[in-house]
Amino acid sequence: MTPEYLSAFPPGLGDVVGRALIEKDPDASLGRYDGSVIFFSSRLSPEQVQNLPFFQNAFLVLSRQQFSDTSNLPRIVESLFNNIDRESTLMARQIIRFFGWRSFRFRVSEEGELRPISPKQMNRLERVTSKSLGVQVNRSKPDFEIWFLIRRSGESYYGLRLTNDREKRERGELSREISYLLNFISQPKPQDVFLDPFAGSGAILLSRAKHFAYKEIIGMDIDPKGVEVAKRRLRKFPGTRVMRGDALQMKEIRGESVDVIVTDPPWGIFKKFKSDPRKFYYEMLREMRRVLRSKGRLVILTAARDEMEEAIENLEWLPNETFDILVSGRKAGVYYFIKP
Ligand SMILES: C[S@@+](CC[C@H](N)C(=O)[O-])C[C@H]1O[C@@H](n2cnc3c(N)ncnc32)[C@H](O)[C@@H]1O
Numbered sequence: 001m002t003p004e005y006l007s008a009f010p011p012g013l014g015d016v017v018g019r020a021l022i023e024k025d026p027d028a029s030l031g032r033y034d035g036s037v038i039f040f041s042s043r044l045s046p047e048q049v050q051n052l053p054f055f056q057n058a059f060l061v062l063s064r065q066q067f068s069d070t071s072n073l074p075r076i077v078e079s080l081f082n083n084i085d086r087e088s089t090l091m092a093r094q095i096i097r098f099f100g101w102r103s104f105r106f107r108v109s110e111e112g113e114l115r116p117i118s119p120k121q122m123n124r125l126e127r128v129t130s131k132s133l134g135v136q137v138n139r140s141k142p143d144f145e146i147w148f149l150i151r152r153s154g155e156s157y158y159g160l161r162l163t164n165d166r167e168k169r170e171r172g173e174l175s176r177e178i179s180y181l182l183n184f185i186s187q188p189k190p191q192d193v194f195l196d197p198f199a200g201s202g203a204i205l206l207s208r209a210k211h212f213a214y215k216e217i218i219g220m221d222i223d224p225k226g227v228e229v230a231k232r233r234l235r236k237f238p239g240t241r242v243m244r245g246d247a248l249q250m251k252e253i254r255g256e257s258v259d260v261i262v263t264d265p266p267w268g269i270f271k272k273f274k275s276d277p278r279k280f281y282y283e284m285l286r287e288m289r290r291v292l293r294s295k296g297r298l299v300i301l302t303a304a305r306d307e308m309e310e311a312i313e314n315l316e317w318l319p320n321e322t323f324d325i326l327v328s329g330r331k332a333g334v335y336y337f338i339k340p
Helices: 014-024 046-050 073-082 086-099 119-133 176-185 203-211 224-234 277-291 305-315
Strands: 004-008 029-034 037-041 057-066 103-110 144-150 155-161 193-196 216-221 240-244 258-263 292-302 321-327 330-338
Touching (some): 014 029, 046 086, 057 086, 073 103, 176 258, 193 203, 203 240, 203 258, 258 277, 277 305, 292 305, 305 330
Parallel strands (some): 103 144
Antiparallel strands (some): 004 037, 004 057, 057 155, 292 330
16 A cells, blocks of 8 residues: 655645655655645655655545535544554554654644544543554653644545654744755756855755755855854855855855855845845845856745845846745745846
């Protein structure tokens, strides 16, 4: 039986996630995806899916059903629970043994919101599962979780959660998933000289260094604190350097010397712009165009869309593709350019 998975991804990047998944497993079969959740079957092992850098969350699906009426939550939970087959139970046992997990808890979620079920039903399901999977219940600090995921459309899943929420991030740092997907959009090539001129603590640089081949990686930021953090994180990767500099006037970077830029410039939300934000975006885009080689690629993530679009118009440089996405619930745009 090919394992089935359900995963959450950054809203707005479904097509990109689909492409990234097919790159990892060309035989994966992608189900429908809407909003921020994708269902797929793949020969990738649960451990491999757990480590895919573009999912926020991943579940091994143990059973799934479509309900026309989602108002009776206890009935749906019961039905999903009873629908698990022998093979799925065996697979769950194998994974639990592989990871050395000993304790679990249940979670019930309806369209992303946690929902309670009656103590009586909970106790019974816990008892049965403890026995069939050979694990203890621990409602406060379990090794793993089993979820009932009920969607508004009626699609419902019972699954073993493969990921946890323990990603540590620097202040203002971009998530691992978005950093990876921005790099993926830039169509990375092994011979790339790569630049992030607004590197901050280096999430995009680190993602490029870890997951894609490169010739050279250059990071820049005006804030010495960010430069220090990024330097430290990149230290063990050869061919990388991080420097202090002004992205609007990159004196250190020769014209037409960079193959790809992936960056997340200031949005003017947490920290106000010192000068006119429209001028800032104009100068930024012009400077990036200067340092890029012909056919060079540029990916910019920003929520300052008016400023970005005015710069595009004034420089008469249209993006090849744009994506409307949500970053921590905030509307933002991803712009992908190729220099003529
Ligand atoms: C949105 S943050 C980037 C966060 C980064 N992607 C991360 O994950 O840590 C924007 C960064 O631009 C830097 N910055 C602002 N103005 C700059 C300029 N003129 N030149 C270079 N960096 C600048 C800020 O110091 C900040 O680190």
